[in-house]
Amino acid sequence: MSKLNLDLNLVDRARSAAQNIAHNIQQMVDQHTTVAVERTVARLMGIDGVDLLGVPLPNVVVDHVHQQRKLGKGIAWWLGNAMVYYEIEPQQLAEKISAGSIDLGQVPIQPEDEIEEAINLNACLAMQKIKENRNKRSELCRQYPPGRSPCQYVIVATGNIYEDTVQACSAVRQGADIIAVIRTTGQSLLDYVPYGPTTEGFGGSYATQANFAIMRAALDEVGAEVGRYIQLVNYCSGLCMPEIAAMGAFERLDMMLNDSMYGILFRDINMKRTFVDQYFSRMINAYAGVVINTGEDNYLTTADAFEEGHTVIASQFINEQLALLSGLRHEQMGLGHAFEIDPKTENSLLYELAQAQLSRELFPDCPLKYMPPTKYMTGDIFKGQVQNALFNLVSVLTSQGIHLLGMLTEAIHTPFMHDRAIALENSIYVMKAARNLGDEIHFKAGGIIQTRAQKVLHEACEMLEEIEGIGIEETLARGMFANVRRMPEGGKGLSGVIKRAAHYTNPFMKLLQEELQD
Amino acid sequence: MKPDLTRVMPYGDTLNDGKIQLSFSLPVPAGDEGKEAAKQLVQKIGFDEVQIVHNQDLGENFSFYIAYGSLKTAVDYTKIKVSKVNVEQMDFYQVNSFIKKHLNRKVVVVGACTGTDAHTVGLDAIMNMKGYAGEYGLERYPMIDAYNLGSQVENYELIIKAKELQADVILISQVVTQKDVHIHNLTEFVEMAEAEGIADNTLLVVGGPRISHELAAELGFDAGFGSGTLPPDVASFIAVELDKRINNTEVNDEQSYD
Numbered sequence: 001m002s003k004l005n006l007d008l009n010l011v012d013r014a015r016s017a018a019q020n021i022a023h024n025i026q027q028m029v030d031q032h033t034t035v036a037v038e039r040t041v042a043r044l045m046g047i048d049g050v051d052l053l054g055v056p057l058p059n060v061v062v063d064h065v066h067q068q069r070k071l072g073k074g075i076a077w078w079l080g081n082a083m084v085y086y087e088i089e090p091q092q093l094a095e096k097i098s099a100g101s102i103d104l105g106q107v108p109i110q111p112e113d114e115i116e117e118a119i120n121l122n123a124c125l126a127m128q129k130i131k132e133n134r135n136k137r138s139e140l141c142r143q144y145p146p147g148r149s150p151c152q153y154v155i156v157a158t159g160n161i162y163e164d165t166v167q168a169c170s171a172v173r174q175g176a177d178i179i180a181v182i183r184t185t186g187q188s189l190l191d192y193v194p195y196g197p198t199t200e201g202f203g204g205s206y207a208t209q210a211n212f213a214i215m216r217a218a219l220d221e222v223g224a225e226v227g228r229y230i231q232l233v234n235y236c237s238g239l240c241m242p243e244i245a246a247m248g249a250f251e252r253l254d255m256m257l258n259d260s261m262y263g264i265l266f267r268d269i270n271m272k273r274t275f276v277d278q279y280f281s282r283m284i285n286a287y288a289g290v291v292i293n294t295g296e297d298n299y300l301t302t303a304d305a306f307e308e309g310h311t312v313i314a315s316q317f318i319n320e321q322l323a324l325l326s327g328l329r330h331e332q333m334g335l336g337h338a339f340e341i342d343p344k345t346e347n348s349l350l351y352e353l354a355q356a357q358l359s360r361e362l363f364p365d366c367p368l369k370y371m372p373p374t375k376y377m378t379g380d381i382f383k384g385q386v387q388n389a390l391f392n393l394v395s396v397l398t399s400q401g402i403h404l405l406g407m408l409t410e411a412i413h414t415p416f417m418h419d420r421a422i423a424l425e426n427s428i429y430v431m432k433a434a435r436n437l438g439d440e441i442h443f444k445a446g447g448i449i450q451t452r453a454q455k456v457l458h459e460a461c462e463m464l465e466e467i468e469g470i471g472i473e474e475t476l477a478r479g480m481f482a483n484v485r486r487m488p489e490g491g492k493g494l495s496g497v498i499k500r501a502a503h504y505t506n507p508f509m510k511l512l513q514e515e516l517q518d
Numbered sequence: 519m520k521p522d523l524t525r526v527m528p529y530g531d532t533l534n535d536g537k538i539q540l541s542f543s544l545p546v547p548a549g550d551e552g553k554e555a556a557k558q559l560v561q562k563i564g565f566d567e568v569q570i571v572h573n574q575d576l577g578e579n580f581s582f583y584i585a586y587g588s589l590k591t592a593v594d595y596t597k598i599k600v601s602k603v604n605v606e607q608m609d610f611y612q613v614n615s616f617i618k619k620h621l622n623r624k625v626v627v628v629g630a631c632t633g634t635d636a637h638t639v640g641l642d643a644i645m646n647m648k649g650y651a652g653e654y655g656l657e658r659y660p661m662i663d664a665y666n667l668g669s670q671v672e673n674y675e676l677i678i679k680a681k682e683l684q685a686d687v688i689l690i691s692q693v694v695t696q697k698d699v700h701i702h703n704l705t706e707f708v709e710m711a712e713a714e715g716i717a718d719n720t721l722l723v724v725g726g727p728r729i730s731h732e733l734a735a736e737l738g739f740d741a742g743f744g745s746g747t748l749p750p751d752v753a754s755f756i757a758v759e760l761d762k763r764i765n766n767t768e769v770n771d772e773q774s775y776d
Contacts (some may be wrong), residue, residue: 159697166578173577185694186634189670202655204632267636269669302642342651375639379727379745393586411727411745418543418582421574484668 002352003362003443004453011362012463014317017464022321025260025472029279030294032272035191035496035503037280038062038075040242044126044508045079045090045119048209057094058243059192061104064097068105079102080119080505085110090122098151112292127287127515137229140220140412147230150368150502152397152427153233157182157414159201161211162352165218170417172222172230172423178235178255178402181215182414183207188238188267189492193247200309203414207244207460212251231255233293237263238274239493242281249288255287255402259295260313260322261332264476265484266270266298270491271455282326292328293402294319297338297371299482301512305340305375311481312337316359317464320366320470327516330365334402338371339391347448349390354452356398357443360391362457367401374427377410384408384511392430397438405425523590533715536588539693543582548575556583563750566590597748601732603741603751605758610654613753617661620761626663627656627756628680629689630671633703634735637714638669640725644689653748673707677714685720687756692726700726708738721759 008200011048039058049057065071079090085107086093096102099505154176156167161181169177184201186372187194196455197214205211216232231254241258248256260278264268285292292425295317296312303311316335323333334370341348360370373387388406395403407415443449467475479485519533530537540560545551553570560568565587572584608616617625629645631638643650645666647657656664667676674767690707692700704724711717717738724734725743734742741755746769761767 024695079617170576170578170580174577184634185672185699188636189634202697202699266638267670301639302646304648416543417576417580418541418574421576421582470611 004357004450005105005445006358006361010457014314014457014461015321017468018314018317018321019460020468021318021464021472022325024131025275025322026279026325029271029276029498032276033071033074033498033500033506034273034276035062035066035071036273036493037242037506038066038071038290039192039240040246040280040284041074041076041245041506041508042079042090042094043246044077045122047094048210049091051098051421053478054195056192056195057091057098060098061094064495065104066498070105071498073503074500074505076119076507077115077124078501079120079503080115083118083122084108084114084189087421087424088223095514110204113244115492119121119507123511127511130249130288133249134287137252137254137289140223141229144227144229146231147175148224150370150400150431151231152177152178152424153369153402153404154356154420155180155182155404155415158205158207159184159203160199161197161214164205165215167417168215169171169222169494170309171217171424172219172226172228172422174421175426175428176405176420177228178233179215179219179258180255181207182206182340183235184430188263188269189397190236190247191239193240193243197357207247209247211224211249212247212488214251216251216253217237217249231291231409233257236281236285236292237295238267239263239269239277239278239496241274242284245281245284245288247260248290249284250421253288253290255291255293256281257295258285258290258292259336260319261476261481262295262298263453264486264491265482266295266302268325268486268491270494270497271486271488273493274495276497279326279442282323283509283516285331286327286516287350287512289332289365291325291332291334291402293334293369294336295368296336297340298336300338300340301375303483304342305338306342306345306351308482309351309456310463312355313358313362313456313460314463316363317460318467321365322386327512330363331367332409333363335359335363335366336369336371339373340371340375340407343373343376343387349394350448351452352394353398354449355456356394357401357449358453358456360398360400369402369404370400371404371494372406372410374406374410377406379411381408381412384410385422388423389426389430392427393434395429396434399438401460411512426505477492523595524597526595528589534592536566536590538587538589540585541583542581542585542589542744543576545580546574547636548577548581551584552581555587560585563587564589564591565767590657601735603731603755605745605755607750608754608757609750610659610753613757614659614661615749616757616761620765620767621661622759624661625664625687625760626665626685627687627689628665628667628683628685629656629691630667630676631693632670632671632673632676632707632727633690633692633696634697635672635692635700635703636669638691640693640727641666641689641691644691644725644747644752651748653750655749656753659753661766662756673703673710676707679709679718680720681714681716686760687721687723688716689752690722690724692729694722695726695728700728704737704739712738721756721763723755724754737745 182204233255235259236256649655
């Protein structure tokens with residue numbers, strides 16, 4: 001039942017505008033592929049490892065076709081053709097390409113039906129592997145039920161994956177349900193995924209498949225001990241968005257930061273590149289049973305949370321519609337927002353409540369990812385602890401799903417082990433104390449909270465209808481999200497966007513589309 | 519009851535009681551031995567009357583402690599010297615009229631978070647139109663042409679852009695300081711700026727939560743701003759310092775507390 005007395009007609013208008021915006025984006029997406037999408041296909045086909053210079057083999061393989069301007073057909077086709085001709089597996093092909101003894105562009109063309117058969121047979125293996133991981137997760141979740149909602153989500157960020165596991169396991173013993181391994185600063189702009197276990201990083205650890213596996217094993221072990229399935233998070237963002245999705249699917253990650261526009265706005269990645277990459281990455285996440293987290297909270301760190309509340313709602317609607325097109329279910333959409341209104345504002349708590357409840361009512365089946373105060377956190381850790389307590393209260397009151405714990409040392413350093421313990425103690429106490437408070441509360445008709453929520457929804461609806469009219473490119477060029485302006489031909493990674501050829505082949509896109517239809 | 523400024527000590531509820539609170543973790547299991555280890559460590563710092571008021575198991579053989587103690591040493595407050603940006607603080611209107619009067623042209627400011635740093639909160643607080651804590655950012659100043667290049671800008675890119683725009687001022691923001699990555703990055707920037715010959719004619723300013731004026735000066739910057747800095751602090755410095763450089767007016771560089 002609505003506590004905000006929302007105008008349902010307005011909700012329908014907003015959703016329908018977002019649907020049209022998403023469909024327009026999808027038309028562009030359907031005409032393109034990217035080097036990252038093709039590297040992902042290569043990985044899914046079984047190519048892994050690095051060459052003597054440390055360059056990942058998926059890059060070696062895709063780049064040598066891209067340099068011949070032949071990638072529009074899809075890397076799968078070129079690999080399939082060579083698989084038939086040489087009768088060897090993709091990994092062996094990759095090694096020979098790397099050694100210079102095979103050039104995919106020079107392999108004699110084989111019969112189309114044999115190529116298709118080779119590709120499909122290979123693709124089924126990867127699909128099966130992902131499915132097994134999904135089943136394994138379901139089985140483990142039956143045995144060790146995950147934490148109750150709002151789930152307690154903390155980050156580890158030591159830069160050393162082995163140190164990360166110690167911090168993570170300690171946090172789990174303090175009550176954490178979800179562990180995110182922060183990536184080293186700058187990884188989002190690498191056009192390749194580093195390889196192997198890593199022990200050096202700045203402000204986080206490299207996202208590598210080996211690091212995923214190390215943390216997965218540690219969390220499974222500690223999870224079994226405490227009797228909770230511990231969810232593992234990483235970052236499906238940046239220039240390798242879909243590759244990370246594939247690696248996460250192979251190593252049973254449970255959540256991925258996976259926003260449709262974050263890279264464009266905050267990493268200055270080209271918009272075409274981002275939209276094409278996010279589509280394929282989300283399909284993989286959808287099939288792998290991953291819950292995505294979107295990044296609307298970031299808008300409020302560059303723009304004002306009180307004035308720009310509607311941009312968060314508008315973006316949530318767009319993220320929802322794009323996610324649906326990728327086959328994600330609502331239960332897999334951790335739409336983002338944040339507790340970032342200036343604490344000096346009178347009634348800031350009421351406005352935060354209004355915004356959080358609004359997100360809750362607009363997306364009733366989504367877990368919602370709620371981010372803690374960061375912008376107005378200071379070196380005053382004692383005040384910070386109180387800010388976090390209010391945030392915890394709003395979260396439990398409005399039934400958020402994924403609750404990112406605020407650290408009292410947010411403005412100072414990446415969390416110390418006890419910072420995390422203090423944060424968990426705060427959150428678990430507040431949520432226990434106010435567990436059912438939300439069920440007992442109605443907001444006053446026409447009061448501050450209802451009025452604020454209705455206003456934000458109204459503004460979001462108008463914004464979405466404006467975007468529907470001018471298109472997403474113009475919207476981003478005008479800086480309507482996060483006050484950041486981005487041009488269609490600007491940003492990093494544009495040279496890796498390729499127009500699909502008439503007979504573009506991507507077996508996974510086809511299989512995923514079929515699988516995700518029901 | 520007046521404190522002796524030549525012998526200043528922490529204050530709890532009685533002058534010179536030296537009371538201090540600490541909290542920390544140890545890589546040992548919680549228990550009496552852990553508590554004793556915590557106590558001895560705090561004593562070794564030089565605290566008397568040490569009390570471990572809280573201890574907690576963190577799992578994985580780690581434990582957390584909160585301690586109180588009395589410090590018996592003191593500092594001479596009258597001898598304290600702090601190197602800082604010493605410019606009379608002007609407000610938005612004063613800065614603009616100062617620039618108009620003394621320089622009679624717009625000042626070009628280029629800002630960026632450099633290297634791999636992706637945290638634009640500080641830079642945005644100083645540069646964005648809206649500013650921070652009720653103070654307009656540099657983009658709003660009519661006498662300042664502000665260009666915010668955003669995050670993860672390479673040092674050479676920033677220098678190229680600054681030359682292209684004929685920048686009077688380069689603002690660098692550094693938030694990530696793990697393993698001193700900011701020091702390496704800032705040092706590299708200054709070396710490049712000097713090699714490109716822009717260090718002399720361009721004010722180099724750096725800001726961030728771990729940045730002090732002293733550190734900035736050591737690295738070859740003209741000024742450093744730490745946490746709590748607001749746009750008019752930076753704007754005032756820019757206006758006065760440029761006036762000083764261009765018109766040879768003199769301003770004191772250092773201020774001391776004696």
